[in-house]
Amino acid sequence: MKAEIKGLGMYVPPRVLTNEDLEKILDTSDEWITTRTGIKERHIAEEWENASDLALPAAKEAIENAGLTPKDIECVIVATSTPDMTFPSTACFLADKLGCSKPMAFDISAACSGFIYALTIANSFIKSGQFKNVLVVGSEVFSKIIDWNDRSTAVIFGDGAGAAVVSASDGESDILAAVMKSDGSHWGSLYCPVGEKLKMRGRETFKLAIKSMETASKKALEKAGLTLDDIKLVIPHQANIRIIKALAERLELPEDKVFSNIHKYGNTSAASIPIAMYEAWKEGKFKKGDYLLLTAFGGGLTWGAIVLKF
Numbered sequence: 001m002k003a004e005i006k007g008l009g010m011y012v013p014p015r016v017l018t019n020e021d022l023e024k025i026l027d028t029s030d031e032w033i034t035t036r037t038g039i040k041e042r043h044i045a046e047e048w049e050n051a052s053d054l055a056l057p058a059a060k061e062a063i064e065n066a067g068l069t070p071k072d073i074e075c076v077i078v079a080t081s082t083p084d085m086t087f088p089s090t091a092c093f094l095a096d097k098l099g100c101s102k103p104m105a106f107d108i109s110a111a112c113s114g115f116i117y118a119l120t121i122a123n124s125f126i127k128s129g130q131f132k133n134v135l136v137v138g139s140e141v142f143s144k145i146i147d148w149n150d151r152s153t154a155v156i157f158g159d160g161a162g163a164a165v166v167s168a169s170d171g172e173s174d175i176l177a178a179v180m181k182s183d184g185s186h187w188g189s190l191y192c193p194v195g196e197k198l199k200m201r202g203r204e205t206f207k208l209a210i211k212s213m214e215t216a217s218k219k220a221l222e223k224a225g226l227t228l229d230d231i232k233l234v235i236p237h238q239a240n241i242r243i244i245k246a247l248a249e250r251l252e253l254p255e256d257k258v259f260s261n262i263h264k265y266g267n268t269s270a271a272s273i274p275i276a277m278y279e280a281w282k283e284g285k286f287k288k289g290d291y292l293l294l295t296a297f298g299g300g301l302t303w304g305a306i307v308l309k310f
């Protein structure tokens with residue numbers, strides 16, 4: 001049995017916060033943010049909007065694009081570090097809002113690597129025959145855990161959600177290889193204590209990000225029996241345009257083979273890969289049958305890479 005990504009969806013809240021807006025509240029500049037991160041603007045949720053609210057339209061679109069209805073979804077996995085509540089899970093809220101028929105529903109916490117971790121779990125559920133249709137969502141409202149007085153983190157993160165439906169299939173499409181890793185000894189590079197605000201040692205995280213995504217990408221390709229020449233598009237976690245460019249350089253890839261939309265959304269953590277994947281697909285950067293490489297890195301530390309045939 002193969003695991004096909006059958007539908008994609010995304011949603012960002014309408015409110016846009018530009019670098020110019022940030023210049024008014026912080027000692028920062030559009031020039032600094034643009035050259036150091038590649039970010040021009042990000043979307044920010046309203047006070048009343050939670051991760052499950054952003055996840056809902058993204059999930060609806062993914063289910064519709066898969067040609068399914070919420071009743072077909074047997075399992076809902078939400079990757080988030082900014083859940084609606086400690087419990088119930090954001091996935092339970094989402095499944096209820098969607099009108100699913102009592103699916104297995106749970107959240108996973110792997111920071112910015114959350115979506116690819118969740119996709120790996122979905123792949124295993126499909127391959128083991130447990131489920132036929134799994135909804136995987138990355139949804140974040142980092143604006144709620146940002147210290148808006150800390151210019152080193154406030155300019156980086158944004159809110160949003162991306163979703164994918166993974167379905168059992170006997171066609172060509174499949175999740176071919178996954179390499180998922182963690183190293184808790186580096187937890188202090190990027191963390192958020194319960195009830196407090198996010199803290200990050202940027203420069204340290206920066207270096208670890210490039211090295212770990214490079215290594216995981218190479219291992220996943222090897223596991224899939226493919227090379228970078230086979231890959232149509234690399235979709236990396238959108239943390240910093242300089243990290244994405246450095247990764248492209250290390251993998252000896254032309255920049256146009258590595259997708260980026262960080263200028264519009266900033267770093268949306270677990271939502272960044274499904275949002276990027278959705279936009280790349282909509283822009284026609286890949287189609288059915290193309291090989292993709294997804295790679296992410298985040299707090300934990302966690303990191304990994306997935307090779308799939310779309």
Ligand code: UT7
Nearest residue numbers: 028029032112151152155202203205206209239240297298
């Ligand atoms: O998504 C999960 C993983 N997260 C990441 O991968 C994030 C990785 N890290 C980064 O993207 C970068 O390290 C940052 C964008 C966070 C920071 O860029 P940097 O080039 O590493 O800057 P830095 O922290 O070394 O700071 C350089 C200077 C400092 O001033 P001094 O000490 O040189 O005078 C900072 O105080 O830039 C200053 N600075 C700022 N200036 C204007 C820091 N933030 C700002 C700001 N505006 N927003």
